[in-house]
Amino acid sequence: MVQAPERTASAPATTDPDGRDETSMTFVDAIQGTLRDVMRADDRVVILGEDVGRRGGVFRVTADFLEEFGDDRVIDTPLAESGIIGSAIGMALNGLLPIAEIQFLDFIAPAMDQIMNEAARLRYRSNNDFHCPIVIRAPFGGGVHGALYHSQSIEAMFVHTPGLKVVVPATPADARGLLLAALRDEDPVLYLEHKKMYRSIRGPVPAGDEIVPLGVARLVREGTDATIITYGLMVHEATLAATAVSEETGASIEIIDLRSLKPLDERAILDSARKTGKVLVVTEANRPCSVASEVAALVGEEAFAYLDAPVMRVAAPDVPAMPFSPPLEQAFMVGAGQIGTALRRLVAF
């Protein structure tokens, strides 16, 4: 029998099984600590990718892992993304729990075939005889002078692909909780890390092994007049915008952090839309067929009778991602200013 392992056995060893200890740490440290805990707790977990070993990852997420876990479990692969994901799938099929790193989401395209046609479709095509418990980590997003090829936000392509799950933490706590959940999921999960948040975002992180379940959105702040629905770095930009607009207009703004793009928390989205009657969806990605389009379409379809204004979208323009030169980058990148402008229109509607 060749078979992917069951996830149930793998709870990370932790000094605080109740998860009540919380330490404030950066986003990157939350990810690193969680990866380390899981590597320690379960020898079936392996990490593979370009520069993940000797270099500890180009963002140093796996710094010193090679020393602790050895080069059998921390694999500096050749420069070949399709090979990385393909071998991760094979490892999972034969008893390991691989975490594959794609160095930048921009470079996932060569692996699209393995992700879409193999990982995502394996369970379905085999009528549940096989499954594919892999986690793919990738830094994404802009605003770091990464230019066209180190700034992309192409998560919508994966949200469009049944069989995958896609998560995007916006806080260090969710970084841990979602990663733990992804690592216990029986299906392939794409785990996206906004690279601008690695060292700029800090927050409390529980030490325990409590997961943040996939498919459950987070209420960032409650409000009654309008809702912003977003994810990733845009949660922080939206919060800035909402604070400014609230102060200015007295409007009470609700913010929902999707966290999980697939499965979507449709209930949380619709409940909030029905409550406030005004929805702004924000994504850093290009607009057409984006996650913002999906959420907007969903709200328009299922909460129509409750809407007091059109569902608005703020998204990147339909321009190939992110020019390098700072004035161009700023013009391209979605931020609090642009979100605030849309929000003011929505509130005034």
Place this chain on the structure above:
Amino acid sequence: MVQAPERTASAPATTDPDGRDETSMTFVDAIQGTLRDVMRADDRVVILGEDVGRRGGVFRVTADFLEEFGDDRVIDTPLAESGIIGSAIGMALNGLLPIAEIQFLDFIAPAMDQIMNEAARLRYRSNNDFHCPIVIRAPFGGGVHGALYHSQSIEAMFVHTPGLKVVVPATPADARGLLLAALRDEDPVLYLEHKKMYRSIRGPVPAGDEIVPLGVARLVREGTDATIITYGLMVHEATLAATAVSEETGASIEIIDLRSLKPLDERAILDSARKTGKVLVVTEANRPCSVASEVAALVGEEAFAYLDAPVMRVAAPDVPAMPFSPPLEQAFMVGAGQIGTALRRLVAF
């Protein structure tokens, strides 16, 4: 100077320059005839792909081209999609007008990197110094017992990618007109052929060299009570459904065939939505982040005040494309029945 050619020189030789001669022919013959005209008219046009020469394509779209045009211009490539698109890009950069065939849209994933990161972004990244006039043809769509890997409709991924254009003809006349337009466009165009239509759809085709401009939708039938917006094979299914529902309820149904998914004809979409106040968007693809999501979001955003009902979507379920066994395939595939059910709900709203 290394530079892609200008398109302006290439008008196909035709016996009927006014384009008033119309012959009734199948969808596949319209494509084949157009390709042949263009190959005859302009020696810079080359066709490359798997089995396009000796076999004339697995759907016989390029049957006998090898004999007429020689193996320098009709290139049976190795089995390597990234190589096919990559070389097409290079050919275009050095003076040829390549038409690359991907044997099934399902097999385009290995070329995603070349399409997304190279073809689509070349003009922008070089600040207009280079451009990439290639046409990529690919059969797509289901309902032909093609199972998971010969039925996919993943056009949304390309619609999400700025720098590309995406067209989907639904009639033999549009097959010709859009192909001519694609072949004269200065930018990369993905030209999708619904494989179920090749020999089942027939219609008049003008012989001339008149193009159907990219970005202009087609009004399939006028109506006043509700609008169906769709493309590809679904145009025909929607027509069946509309006819049935009209007869049943007396409702007057407008149908818009998008034809061009990128650029989208936003004006045609919004004009019709504002007129009828009720919109149903239909796609054969998986729903999340689909073209149906985009159109629904757009209508909800820009025609909100005119809507008398929620914008509804009919799409494939979020299941990895198309099982093989007929009962499963039928359950999965979007058709007139399912469209009719949604339309009845919409009309009655």
Place this chain on the structure above:
Amino acid sequence: MATEPIVAPDHAIQRAFQPGAALANGASDPDDLGPVPIADPLTATVAPASIGDAGLPAETLRQMYQALVRARSLDQRIWQMNRIGQAPFVVSGQGHEAAQIGAAFALDRERDVLVPYYRDLALCLAWGLTPADMMLSVLARAADPTSGGRQMPGHYGSSRLRIISGSSVVATQLPIATGVAYAAKLRGTGQVTIVTFGEGASSEGDFHEACNFAGIHRLPMIFFCENNQYAISVPQSLQLAIDHVADRAAGYGFPGVVVDGDDLLAVYHAVAAAVAQARKGDGPTLLEAKVYRYTPHSSDDDDRAYRDQDEVKARRARDPVRLFETRLRDLGLLDDEAIAAIQRDINREIDDATEAAEAAPLPDPATYDRHVYAGG
């Protein structure tokens, strides 16, 4: 579906698999199998001497013959069913059987992992799928064990038999196989992984990336190329600029071996040597069996446009099933009566399989959205 825990909690991971595991299938020490014959497939004559070298018991040779005839007969039946409209789509491995059976018998089918492609009816049959299984798949029945009727026929898979489910996408199985082999090595399971593919697949980037990774980590695996000279219509001369896919191994740091795929025992020898090398920890082999595809690419294809039918005839005249039959006759291991008996049994088995599949229910349409995710 439960999986044994594979690494001890005290981190005692086995860094390499156990060497010295015995070869299955009655073969004696694989190191004693003698030299690997390499032959021009169109001119080589099969040297009966190699039989003596094989060190195989008569019983094994007879089993090989039975497996060969079973595969050919089943394949022909499936093809016929398509031609008379009973099966909408089929793909055939006729002409590849000796290569596949030779390979199957050289591996440990109770332990090793098979990552096949759509031509591997004979290989998967020898590996444990039954004609009944195959017929359920051909007729897309609910009980089809490989996909419940969801995939086209020819997409073999079974976790129980360690046959990895494949897609239709050419060459994606190769990096997956390297991952399987990596896990086998890390976990010390002693498994050898064999992955099969056509010469056309060797043009895909995935072939390169898989071989490269396997070479670097000296993975216990075999890249088994069934070179039938065509990828649908594209001849080898437009697929490669070299004579042998096996020559590509030079770029990956492991041996490349060419073998006459019509010669079952030659393939057996070559694969057994590769298995021995892999099991010893000495890394992968790229093994290329020169075969020929007797049928069009699939039931949807017509090969007359692109393939000289004289070429087809010439290759069919060198049928590997007949070649092996003649050998065993010459060795006195088979006679008319034995052959007839074997064929009779096989025909009955295939008849039964067909009837059972025809009687089996189609999938329930309501199940079309099951198993997208766990628990769904």
Place this chain on the structure above:
Amino acid sequence: MATEPIVAPDHAIQRAFQPGAALANGASDPDDLGPVPIADPLTATVAPASIGDAGLPAETLRQMYQALVRARSLDQRIWQMNRIGQAPFVVSGQGHEAAQIGAAFALDRERDVLVPYYRDLALCLAWGLTPADMMLSVLARAADPTSGGRQMPGHYGSSRLRIISGSSVVATQLPIATGVAYAAKLRGTGQVTIVTFGEGASSEGDFHEACNFAGIHRLPMIFFCENNQYAISVPQSLQLAIDHVADRAAGYGFPGVVVDGDDLLAVYHAVAAAVAQARKGDGPTLLEAKVYRYTPHSSDDDDRAYRDQDEVKARRARDPVRLFETRLRDLGLLDDEAIAAIQRDINREIDDATEAAEAAPLPDPATYDRHVYAGG
């Protein structure tokens, strides 16, 4: 931006390029260039005898030296600008210059096509981009001719100079280069296409697919691998299971050649031979220059974690710029005074370029959405 019509309306396509075109750059018949030296980069000593074989005029040798120093000096200046916070991101080719200059001079820079990668500052400079162009790009100014400040520095391109614009995606340039070469062959332009890449890039599927296509069609092109032993932090031993990327050519039916990339003239010889072969219609060459990367991978990298700094020191001691300088001194073609004069001119040119770029305006933010499509 207009393009000459490239095929006559009467279908008179030239089926192959014109052979016999003269080599540019003062080289005599490339067939007379003598054997290609292949050397272990760490142990080889450069045999001055090869200079005589080169058949190069003193003036060309001096131009080569000037190009070498110009590239090194500019590269160092750019790196310094990053270190003092004047340039947010830079990537360096220090250590690769002799290989790149040797290659550039062996091609016809007025006609051939260059498909470079991000380490090719020296090559692109020799091909016609100027220090002023480079500085505009480093400072992401509107007038940056390669991208108008849209791409990171190191993403060279110019249609006027036949330098194909590249992305940051490793190895995608390789299939594109084969297409360029295919068009050159079909149109009969006589162009040779050179595409450059690192040894890490040779692991990508795109490398394989490009080489395979080039071999089948015997395209007039050179695959020029600048093997610096690291892909960011990944050492060659984890990138390949073989010693030489060039050995992969065996899988594609054309020659693979290894050359000491610290030896400018050795590279010149090797590339000239490959150019001659390509121009004659005899197809591609995979040429591997053994070089070393003096800096970290980019200004964002710190190589101390993964690279023994003694190794770096040892390789820096064998600096190709100094090696070539010594040669020319030994030949009496350079002395202290000439060297100082060259350096002085170059410094002034770089100072001017820097000042001009600093004074040049940044892109207008309103232009961020221009040029997604034609006319836009």
